[in-house]
Amino acid sequence: MPKMRLHIIFLLLFCRFGTGISLTADQFKVDGKVLELDESNFDSAISSFDFILVDFYAQGRPWGHCKHLSPQLDEAAPVLAGLKEPIVIAKVNADKFTRLASKHDVDAYPTLKLFIHGVSMEYYGPRQSDRLVQYLKKFVAPNVSILTSDSAISGFIKEAGTFFPIFIGFGLNETVLSNLAVKYKKRAWFSVTKDFSSEAMVLYDLEKVPALVVIHPNYKQQSIFYGPFEDKFLEDFIKQNFLPPVVPLNHETLKLLKDEERKIVLTITADENEDQSQNLIKLLKDAASANHDLVFGYFGLKQWEDFADKFEANEKTKLPKMIVWNGDEEYFSVIGIESLGDEDQGSRISQFLEGYRQGRTEKKTVKVPLFMGLFKSLVGIGAFFIIFIVVAMMIMMIVLMVIISKDNEPLTNDSHDKVGHAKSSEAENNQHRLEKKED
Ligand SMILES: *[C@@H]1O[C@H](CO)[C@@H](O)[C@H](O)[C@H]1NC(C)=O
Ligand SMILES: *[C@@H]1O[C@H](CO)[C@@H](O)[C@H](O)[C@H]1NC(C)=O
Numbered sequence: 001m002p003k004m005r006l007h008i009i010f011l012l013l014f015c016r017f018g019t020g021i022s023l024t025a026d027q028f029k030v031d032g033k034v035l036e037l038d039e040s041n042f043d044s045a046i047s048s049f050d051f052i053l054v055d056f057y058a059q060g061r062p063w064g065h066c067k068h069l070s071p072q073l074d075e076a077a078p079v080l081a082g083l084k085e086p087i088v089i090a091k092v093n094a095d096k097f098t099r100l101a102s103k104h105d106v107d108a109y110p111t112l113k114l115f116i117h118g119v120s121m122e123y124y125g126p127r128q129s130d131r132l133v134q135y136l137k138k139f140v141a142p143n144v145s146i147l148t149s150d151s152a153i154s155g156f157i158k159e160a161g162t163f164f165p166i167f168i169g170f171g172l173n174e175t176v177l178s179n180l181a182v183k184y185k186k187r188a189w190f191s192v193t194k195d196f197s198s199e200a201m202v203l204y205d206l207e208k209v210p211a212l213v214v215i216h217p218n219y220k221q222q223s224i225f226y227g228p229f230e231d232k233f234l235e236d237f238i239k240q241n242f243l244p245p246v247v248p249l250n251h252e253t254l255k256l257l258k259d260e261e262r263k264i265v266l267t268i269t270a271d272e273n274e275d276q277s278q279n280l281i282k283l284l285k286d287a288a289s290a291n292h293d294l295v296f297g298y299f300g301l302k303q304w305e306d307f308a309d310k311f312e313a314n315e316k317t318k319l320p321k322m323i324v325w326n327g328d329e330e331y332f333s334v335i336g337i338e339s340l341g342d343e344d345q346g347s348r349i350s351q352f353l354e355g356y357r358q359g360r361t362e363k364k365t366v367k368v369p370l371f372m373g374l375f376k377s378l379v380g381i382g383a384f385f386i387i388f389i390v391v392a393m394m395i396m397m398i399v400l401m402v403i404i405s406k407d408n409e410p411l412t413n414d415s416h417d418k419v420g421h422a423k424s425s426e427a428e429n430n431q432h433r434l435e436k437k438e439d
Contacts (some may be wrong), residue, residue, distance in 0.1 A: 028088075032078030035090035040099050045090055046115050051140055053080075053123060055091040056101050057317055058109035068127075071108050075129035076136075085140035114139065121186065124255065125163065131431045134161040136140055138189065143181045144174040147193040150200045160189045162218040165242055170196060171209035176229050187242050188214075212237065216244035221348070223289070236292075245288035246281060248272065249299040257295070264327055265297045265353070267340070268313045272300030276342075280320060283346045291353060291362045295326075320345070322352050324361070332361040 028048055029033060037045050046052060055073055058065065073089050080087040094101035094109060104113060104120065106215060112123035116139060125135035138160075147153050153168065160166050169177055169192035181190035200206075203215050205224065212225040212234070221244040241259065247253050257264065258279065267284060269277040288296040301308045301319060311319050311331060318339040325331040334355035340348045355361070359404040 007277045030081055030086065032081040034077045035088060037090045037092050038091050039097055042092065042097075042100055044175075046118055049086075049088045049115075050117055051087040052115045053087060053089050053136065054113050054115065055089070056094040056104070056106040056109065056111045056113070057091055059093055072127055072129040072132065074131050079129075079133050080136060083137070083140055087136050087140060117227070129294075131161075135163050135251055136367070137161075138164055139186070141189065143185060143190065144177050145189070145191040146174060147191050148195045153191075153193055153196065153200060156189075156191055157215060160217070164188050165193065165244075166217065167238065167241075168193060168204075168213045168215070170201070170204070170206060170210065170211045170213065172229065177235070179231075180235055183240075184238060188238070205266075214238075214241040217240075219244040219246075219248070221245055221285070221425065230409065240292050243295060245296060246284045247295060247297040249297045250304070253297075255425070260295055261325060262293060262295050264297050264325045265291075265322065265356075266311065266325045267296070267298040267320055267322050268311065268317075269298060269300050269306050271302040272298060273303075276301075277320075279312075279378050280340070280345055286346070287349050287353065294353075310368060312367070322349070324356050325366075329366050331364050331366060332356065333364060335360050335362055397424045 016325075021072075027041070028045060033390075034055075035045060045077070055069065057070070070091075073091070077089040080089060092100055094106055094111075106113075112127075113120045114123045114136075115121075126132055145156060147156055147168070156168075164187065165188040167177070169190075171194060172192045174192045177190050177192060184190075201209070205222070206213070207224075208226065210227065210229065212229070213222060214225075214237075215222045215237055223241055223245055227233070240262070243256060247257070249257075249266070264289075265284075267280065269280060271277065277298075277300065284296045284298060288294075299307065301313060301315070301317075303315075311323055313319065319340075320340045321338065322340055323331045323333050332350050335357055337348060337352045342351070
């Protein structure tokens with residue numbers, strides 16, 4: 001026995017010594033391979049590298065999602081390690097190191113987390129190696145890039161890729177943008193240029209300078225701001241342009257809308273690819289440029305029937321239909337403008353917005369809770385079920401104990417009863433809340 005204890009103490013000492021060593025950064029070889037992290041070296045890896053992307057994976061899950069990701073990460077790792085400001089890729093076996101996973105709020109696999117100077121953020125970007133590399137380059141780029149020629153501008157746009165909006169200040173000093181560029185570094189590219197030709201002004205549709213242009217490469221849209229270049233106005237413009245003026249709605253863009261504070265003017269067309277819809281989208285862009293306090297979104301019934309159903313739009317509805325949605329469970333229709341009709345849709349849109357602003361609206365609730373709402377209630381219901389089952393089992397055990405103790409020790413009855421009572425009323429409460437959640 002004492003011998004064994006000695007072993008354990010020795011082992012513990014050794015472990016302590018081990019973690020002592022791992023506090024030095026050179027324990028990690030930066031050779032472009034994916035680092036395998038565990039509880040002993042996780043924290044030191046996070047503090048050793050300014051930029052590190054961690055893949056929390058589950059070994060041997062049958063659905064193989066993680067298996068597809070791993071080779072992509074292997075491919076991306078050497079490229080990212082070779083950047084001027086290197087990004088390290090690491091992985092953690094979350095099945096084995098469950099404590100580590102739960103400490104970092106990992107509850108789905110694989111989960112990717114990007115740690116920037118030790119601060120973590122969830123990675124929602126693409127998972128295919130070349131696209132992943134391009135996406136991550138954003139995080140190691142200069143806060144504000146200084147562009148010195150027309151070709152530098154077009155080169156910058158090309159390099160930036162399509163994941164983030166690109167802000168370019170024409171004739172602006174970088175100090176005007178620098179604070180906001182740091183604040184919103186994770187959401188957009190920022191640059192300024194003082195050297196550009198008149199052709200560039202035509203190309204980017206500029207009437208005058210200074211101007212701040214934002215390009216949404218993924219949506220082929222852009223907006224221009226001519227000032228005033230003061231903090232409040234500038235920040236509003238930047239915040240309102242992380243999304244394009246008119247957002248085509250799908251599962252991906254819906255996620256982006258999650259962070260949106262503005263209300264969403266939602267247009268449901270019959271088929272978003274029809275010519276008529278394309279015309280309507282142009283009108284929506286005009287409306288968006290005059291109503292910066294609202295986001296405009298559209299989708300086709302044909303493309304996304306389930307989503308249309310939440311707003312009571314189906315084959316029998318007269319489309320296109322416009323509503324104002326709060327991004328959650330509430331939406332408004334404008335009384336008298338149930339459909340935009342086929343004729344003169346531009347003025348119908350104006351009438352709709354006027355009606356909305358004047359409060360001639362009818363408030364409605366979406367049919368089922370939407371994304372976050374749905375997500376929350378699913379998690380909520382799941383948690384309630386677990387609590388409910390646990391409580392039910394405890395009651396059963398207590399009842400059993402009471403029955404047994406009745407035979408043996410009648411004196412302990414009283415206290416058990418009280419516990420049993422408290423638990424069952426708690427269970428009732430849970431049951432009640434559960435029912436409320438469901439309806
Ligand atoms: C961006 O700005 C922050 C804060 O001023 C600074 O700490 C950081 O080094 C800058 N990053 C780059 C890449 O210049
Ligand atoms: C931007 O303005 C600052 C002072 O506000 C100045 O020191 C700096 O040289 C300017 N930058 C450029 C590139 O002109």
